[in-house]
Amino acid sequence: MSSVPVPEASAVRARLLxxxxxxxxxxxxxxxxxxxxATVTGTSTMAVYTHFGSMGAVVDAVATEGFRRLIxxxxxxxxxxxxxxxxxxxxVAYRENALQNPHLYAVMFGAISxxxxxxxxxxxxxxxxxxxxxxxxxxxxxxxGRLRPGDGKAVAAQWWSALHGYMMLxxxxxxxxxxxxxxxxxxxxxxxxxxxxxx
Numbered sequence: 159m160s161s162v163p164v165p166e167a168s169a170v171r172a173r174l175l176x177x178x179x180x181x182x183x184x185x186x187x188x189x190x191x192x193x194x195x196a197t198v199t200g201t202s203t204m205a206v207y208t209h210f211g212s213m214g215a216v217v218d219a220v221a222t223e224g225f226r227r228l229i230x231x232x233x234x235x236x237x238x239x240x241x242x243x244x245x246x247x248x249x250v251a252y253r254e255n256a257l258q259n260p261h262l263y264a265v266m267f268g269a270i271s272x273x274x275x276x277x278x279x280x281x282x283x284x285x286x287x288x289x290x291x292x293x294x295x296x297x298x299x300x301x302x303g304r305l306r307p308g309d310g311k312a313v314a315a316q317w318w319s320a321l322h323g324y325m326m327l328x329x330x331x332x333x334x335x336x337x338x339x340x341x342x343x344x345x346x347x348x349x350x351x352x353x354x355x356x357x
Contacts, residue, residue: 171209173199178220182261190216214277217265221280224259224266225288231255232291241299242352248295249321249348256325263329267322292318305355313355320351 177198181190192206192213199205210216231254235247256263266280279285296317297310305313324333324344333339 167209170199170201170205174201174206174209174216175219175223178216179223179259179262182220182265183259186261187265192216212277216277218277218279218281220262221266221277222284224262225280225284227259227262228252228255228266229284229288229291232288237298240304241295241302242304242356245295245299245317245352246345246348248292249317252321253325253328253344256329260329263325267326289314289318303357305352306357316355317348317351320347 174195178190178195181194181198190213192203195201195206195216196203206213206216210219232248232251235244235251237244266285268279293310293314296305296314299305300307300310300313321344324347327333328339328344333343336342
């Protein structure tokens with residue numbers, strides 16, 4: 159049985175996770191290692207493996223944290239009496255979160271692997287909660303008569319696919335095919351999709 163008090167152990171794990179996310183955000187995947195984590199947190203490489211088991215598990219935990227941050231960011235959008243406008247506001251929050259955490263976003267969706275250390279991916283329940291958050295916004299718009307009645311999950315998946323696809327292009331710098339792609343591509347795309355789904 160460990161002699162480390164549970165609250166202290168929990169704090170060490172949280173610190174390791176936060177620093178791993180920070181390193182990914184600020185420096186990218188090549189900067190992340192157990193030695194680096196131990197150094198910046200004032201612990202040991204053994205602490206990394208004690209709390210996570212492997213560097214792959216660290217990456218999984220970071221990806222899960224990324225989805226939690228996304229949920230918090232979208233959840234902070236204040237709902238109005240216009241559910242369609244709220245969908246667009248949620249898209250704005252989604253984009254801001256991705257732009258502020260580009261490496262974290264890439265890890266969340268498996269676009270980068272940390273030096274081949276792999277892992278199983280984010281906690282499925284947390285990742286799916288981000289999707290359910292979007293489903294709720296779509297179903298609210300349907301209930302208000304702003305979107306045609308239909309399968310809320312399918313429509314939410316269409317919305318997410320369009321938004322995520324653009325974000326992957328933007329983060330890779332591949333969106334610069336027209337002037338002002340944010341307005342001429344992203345928001346026009348989302349507005350076109352919204353219009354096609356409207357009553």
